[in-house]
Amino acid sequence: MSRPFPLQPGEMRDLYGVYEQHALGAALAESLPPGAVLFLEGELGAGKTTLTQGLVGALGFREPVTSPTYALINAYPTPAGQVLHVDAYRVRDVNELYEMDLEDLISTSRLSVIEWGEGLYLDYPQAPILHLAHVDGQPDLRRVTRKR
Numbered sequence: 001m002s003r004p005f006p007l008q009p010g011e012m013r014d015l016y017g018v019y020e021q022h023a024l025g026a027a028l029a030e031s032l033p034p035g036a037v038l039f040l041e042g043e044l045g046a047g048k049t050t051l052t053q054g055l056v057g058a059l060g061f062r063e064p065v066t067s068p069t070y071a072l073i074n075a076y077p078t079p080a081g082q083v084l085h086v087d088a089y090r091v092r093d094v095n096e097l098y099e100m101d102l103e104d105l106i107s108t109s110r111l112s113v114i115e116w117g118e119g120l121y122l123d124y125p126q127a128p129i130l131h132l133a134h135v136d137g138q139p140d141l142r143r144v145t146r147k148r
């Protein structure tokens with residue numbers, strides 16, 4: 001019962017407010033199959049965690065979703081299966097992640113959201129990449145572009 005992915009490669013969308021940011025996350029959750037990876041890029045405050053909150057919430061997880069910046073990997077046990085949330089910002093060498101059994105964790109998870117995961121793009125060629133950004137002069141808007 002999966003839906004089409006909400007953005008085509010190269011497509012851009014403006015999201016007005018947290019509600020729309022959550023809604024895109026929910027649409028992503030409904031379109032990505034078990035074991036899928038989703039890459040998120042974008043500067044601090046661009047809405048990566050907010051998008052992930054919508055995604056995890058849509059899978060039925062009702063507790064707070066926070067940034068995994070210090071933990072590196074958070075795992076949310078949703079009723080639909082585990083969602084991994086990886087923040088690779090501080091990772092210098094992707095082997096650090098592989099040493100944490102990332103591959104197995106991904107393959108047994110419902111979905112894996114990976115922030116700042118450039119070092120993994122070639123290893124997961126099917127995984128969509130979303131770039132999130134602020135727009136000058138429009139604090140209540142975030143611009144999302146599907147790069148792949």
Ligand SMILES: Nc1ncnc2c1ncn2[C@@H]1O[C@H](COP(=O)(O)OP(=O)(O)O)[C@@H](O)[C@H]1O
Pocket residue numbers: 015016017018020021042043044045046047048049050051067139140141142
């Ligand atoms: N589409 C949006 N419009 C307006 N504000 C947003 C939007 N998405 C997120 N925000 C707000 O921006 C701030 C930073 O969002 P966050 O998801 O923590 O960013 P990141 O994880 O990329 O650093 C939060 O206060 C959040 O509520």
Ligand SMILES: [Mg+2]
Pocket residue numbers: 048049050067
């Ligand atoms: Mg964040």
